[in-house]
Amino acid sequence: GAVVSQHPSWVICKSGTSVKIECRSLDFQATTMFWYRQFPKQSLMLMATSNEGSKATYEQGVEKDKFLINHASLTLSTLTVTSAHPEDSSFYICSAPPWGSTDTQYFGPGTRLTVL
């Protein structure tokens, strides 16, 4: 299947700093990418849809100024957690459907964020 990568795989930062997470589709182009967050022992929660060349659309309750999303190219989307706090500590996962595909989408391996 298609490959989606994330960088970094884990990050520890101090409270108040910003952290950028990258999501790349390695062998296909994606005009749309999705960002999820997962707390321990819970299911994945969709945060936002990243659209290449336009603004991201956020799910209800997700602060767009807190979680900045940039879809700079057909293979790269970034999520920046601004002014991170301990409650932002979570597992962040991206996914992408191959451009032109109408069925499945592929997930990255996830990024573990710990805010001290």
Next chain:
Amino acid sequence: DAKTTQPPSMDCAEGRAANLPCNHSTISGNEYVYWYRQIHSQGPQYIIHGLKNNETNEMASLIITEDRKSSTLILPHATLRDTAVYYCIVRVPYNQGGKLIFGQGTELSVKP
């Protein structure tokens, strides 16, 4: 997108078939049934999807009832590496605005 109901957990003996049920009684005509699984601390892995016909691939089989209100994912010969949380999701294709919204899933434990 329609809501799905899955048992929270199931056990299966290694080498036996694992049958994971999913109820989606409010599914609409253009919604597909998708199955993903998540092994601990990894990103979800696509397994299979279908609209109304039964589907089979190298990983699993998907059996959808005729009224489409429920489905079963079958792992024909479960191994220890199949231990994971399995998610059944119903949605329209993403280019029609559909999104993968995850429920609580079924935690499958394959035991030796």
